[in-house]
Structure formats: C-alpha cells, structure tokens
Amino acid sequence: MVINVFQIAKQKFLEHFNNMNKKHNEYNMTTAALAVAKENLHKNGYLDLEVDPTLDLVAEINKLKKEKNMIILAHYYQESEIQDVADYIGDSLGLSQKAANTEADIIVFAGVHFMAETAKMLNPKKTVLLPDLKAGCSLADSCPPHLFKKFKAKYPDHVVISYINCTAELKTLTDVCCTSTNAKTIVESVPKDKGIIFAPDKNLGAWLIKKTGRDLVLWNGACMVHEIFSNEKITKLQIRHPEAKFIAHPECEAHILDKADFIGSTSQLINFTQENDSKEFIVATESGILHQMQLKSPDKTFIPAPPNNTCACNNCPFMKRNTMEKLYLTMKYNLPEVTLSNEVIKKGLPSITKMLEISKAAGL
Ligand code: 13P
Ligand code: SF4
Numbered sequence: 001m002v003i004n005v006f007q008i009a010k011q012k013f014l015e016h017f018n019n020m021n022k023k024h025n026e027y028n029m030t031t032a033a034l035a036v037a038k039e040n041l042h043k044n045g046y047l048d049l050e051v052d053p054t055l056d057l058v059a060e061i062n063k064l065k066k067e068k069n070m071i072i073l074a075h076y077y078q079e080s081e082i083q084d085v086a087d088y089i090g091d092s093l094g095l096s097q098k099a100a101n102t103e104a105d106i107i108v109f110a111g112v113h114f115m116a117e118t119a120k121m122l123n124p125k126k127t128v129l130l131p132d133l134k135a136g137c138s139l140a141d142s143c144p145p146h147l148f149k150k151f152k153a154k155y156p157d158h159v160v161i162s163y164i165n166c167t168a169e170l171k172t173l174t175d176v177c178c179t180s181t182n183a184k185t186i187v188e189s190v191p192k193d194k195g196i197i198f199a200p201d202k203n204l205g206a207w208l209i210k211k212t213g214r215d216l217v218l219w220n221g222a223c224m225v226h227e228i229f230s231n232e233k234i235t236k237l238q239i240r241h242p243e244a245k246f247i248a249h250p251e252c253e254a255h256i257l258d259k260a261d262f263i264g265s266t267s268q269l270i271n272f273t274q275e276n277d278s279k280e281f282i283v284a285t286e287s288g289i290l291h292q293m294q295l296k297s298p299d300k301t302f303i304p305a306p307p308n309n310t311c312a313c314n315n316c317p318f319m320k321r322n323t324m325e326k327l328y329l330t331m332k333y334n335l336p337e338v339t340l341s342n343e344v345i346k347k348g349l350p351s352i353t354k355m356l357e358i359s360k361a362a363g364l
Pocket of ligand 1: 090092093165179180181264265266
C-alpha cells in the first residue's frame with residue numbers, strides 16, 4: 001500500500017515534469033519562431049508564423065479587441081470574414097472619418113497601406129497596425145512623389161487635389177485630398193478662376209471633368225483593378241440579363257462608365273443597390289463589395305462585371321493580401337505597425353483635415 005502511494009506520486013511527478021518540459025520546449029520554439037518572423041517582417045510584409053488551424057479566430061480576435069482596446073476598420077474590398085469581424089466597414093471617406101474620431105488605443109486597418117497611413121496621420125500618437133505592409137495600391141504606386149514634384153512645378157498657380165489613394169509623401173505635395181464620395185464637392189470647393197491639378201487617377205479625373213465642367217490637369221495614373229473590365233463581356237452579360245442595372249466605380253475607364261446606369265463610390269454603389277427597385281445588378285468594381293450588397297439586399301442578385309482576362313471575378317491583389325490569420329497575428333503581437341516621420345505628418349495632414357472639413361460642411 002505504501003509502495004503504491006509512492007509509485008503513484010512518482011508517476012504524477014514524472015507526468016508533471018514531462019508536461020512542464022513540453023510546455024517549456026513549445027515556449028522556446030514559439031519564441032524562436034517569433035524572433036525569426038520579426039527579423040523577416042519587412043522582407044515578408046507580415047509576421048510569417050503558423051496559426052493553429054483549430055483556433056477560433058473570430059473569438060480570439062474579439063478577445064484581443066477588448067483586452068487591448070483595439071478597433072478594426074475594414075474597407076468593403078476586404079474578404080468577407082474580415083468584414084464580418086470588423087467594428088466599422090466603409091469606403092475611403094467613412095474610414096478616414098472613423099479614424100479621426102476613434103477612442104480606441106490601437107487602430108487595426110484591414111485595408112491597404114495608404115488607408116493605414118491616413119489613419120496614422122490623423123492619430124500620430126496611436127498605434128496603427130496593418131496585417132500586411134505589402135498591401136499596397138497600384139494607383140498610389142502610379143504617382144511617384146519625386147516625379148509628381150516636377151509635374152507640379154509646371155503649374156505653380158494650380159491647386160493640387162489628390163485622390164486619397166496616394167502615398168503619405170504625395171499628400172505632402174497636395175493642397176486637399178478627396179475620395180470618390182466627395183471628389184465632386186472638393187473640386188467645386190476650389191474657386192472657378194483657379195486651375196486644378198488632379199492626381200493620381202486619370203479615370204476619376206476625366207469623370208470629374210465631365211461632372212463639373214472644370215478643366216483639370218490630370219496625372220496619368222490608374223488602378224489596375226478598375227482598368228481591366230471588358231466592354232465586350234459586359235455587353236454580352238447585359239444581353240443575357242436585360243433587366244440588370246449596370247453600376248460602376250468612377251475609377252473605371254470612360255468607355256465602361258459610358259455604359260453605366262449609375263456611377264458612384266463603394267458606399268454610393270451599395271446605397272444604390274438598396275434603394276433601386278431592380279432585382280439584378282452587374283457590378284464593376286472590386287468583388288469584395290458584393291458581400292455587403294448581398295447582406296443588405298438578400299433577395300437581389302449581384303453579378304461581378306467580367307474583366308479582360310480568364311479570371312471570373314475582380315479581386316484587388318493588394319486588398320486580398322490581408323487574411324484572418326494575418327489579422328489575428330497582427331493583433332496578438334501589435335505588428336506590423338505603420339509609422340511615418342513627424343515631418344511627413346506635419347506636411348501631409350492639412351490635405352486630409354481640409355478634406356474632412358469640406359465634407360462635413362457638405363453633409364457628407
Ligand atoms: P472608395 O472606397 O472611395 O469607393 O474607393 C475605392 C478604392 O479604390 C479603395 O481602394
Ligand atoms: Fe488600389 Fe485599385 Fe486596389 Fe483600390 S482597388 S486598393 S485603387 S489597386
């Protein structure tokens with residue numbers, strides 16, 4: 001009897017010891033993997049760590065939000081699971097307005113780099129996280145600031161309006177930013193006798209020339225996602241769905257916009273599908289938007305407008321770099337963080353605050 005008690009105690013001790021050892025080894029492995037992931041953060045753009053596939057990511061993300069007073073701001077182009085776990089989903093204007101007013105200590109941006117930079121400019125003292133630093137934007141890339149500086153020098157008396165889809169550095173060369181929701185209002189806020197340079201999106205710029213009758217000097221940039229729609233395939237789709245309304249984002253090319261029943265920003269497109277009586281919509285913008293359209297109008301059908309390639313839908317490869325796993329890791333380790341120099345913030349911020357002021361005055 002005495003021996004048995006001794007043996008059981010010994011066995012329990014060994015089990016405990018083995019468990020501790022296992023945990024210790026796991027801890028060491030995790031710490032080592034984290035150190036490597038941090039070292040490679042800028043090369044990869046994100047923390048390249050394995051995530052336990054059995055983990056309930058939604059529950060973990062919600063727990064981290066509360067523990068760290070974090071807010072997740074997501075653009076409509078994010079994958080649906082990310083939209084579902086976000087605290088706020090919106091277009092570029094809504095996201096900037098929300099970022100300007102949040103009480104959260106940490107802003108987690110489920111969007112692309114220029115959006116997180118804008119949030120950082122508006123909140124220089126807060127931590128702004130982006131799940132993948134390589135979630136860039138072809139439109140922002142199409143306007144390198146050093147070249148734009150030379151272009152701007154040719155029109156010294158002009159006001160510079162930049163679409164918010166541009167780098168923080170470009171914002172330092174900008175008088176006022178705009179988004180697709182407020183672009184017309186911002187252009188019209190400039191006195192009629194003043195010349196305007198509009199950058200970087202030539203398609204949005206050309207549409208604004210038509211809408212406002214103003215003679216804008218355009219930078220020759222574009223978004224690869226909105227430039228790829230096939231006119232021919234859209235026409236065929238319209239023949240097959242004669243009742244469908246064709247709606248498009250103003251980043252699309254003029255020949256696509258000319259066919260549209262309605263043109264608007266992502267939030268305006270969503271509103272249109274809710275308010276319009278049609279039961280079918282062909283949608284020419286990034287396909288992530290279809291998730292909110294479908295949630296808001298479950299009885300309607302949404303068809304992504306076909307692009308000029310073999311892909312069936314239209315995804316932004318930058319927006320889609322963010323995944324639930326990367327979002328979770330970002331929130332767990334507070335990395336990667338978006339940082340900006342004080343000088344860039346000081347010079348770039350007025351272009352955003354001015355945009356927000358004009359939008360507020362216009363009731364946007
Ligand atoms: P909005 O969110 O202003 O509609 O712009 C769409 C876009 O291209 C964001 O990258
Ligand atoms: Fe940039 Fe176009 Fe992607 Fe928007 S959809 S983030 S403009 S590349």
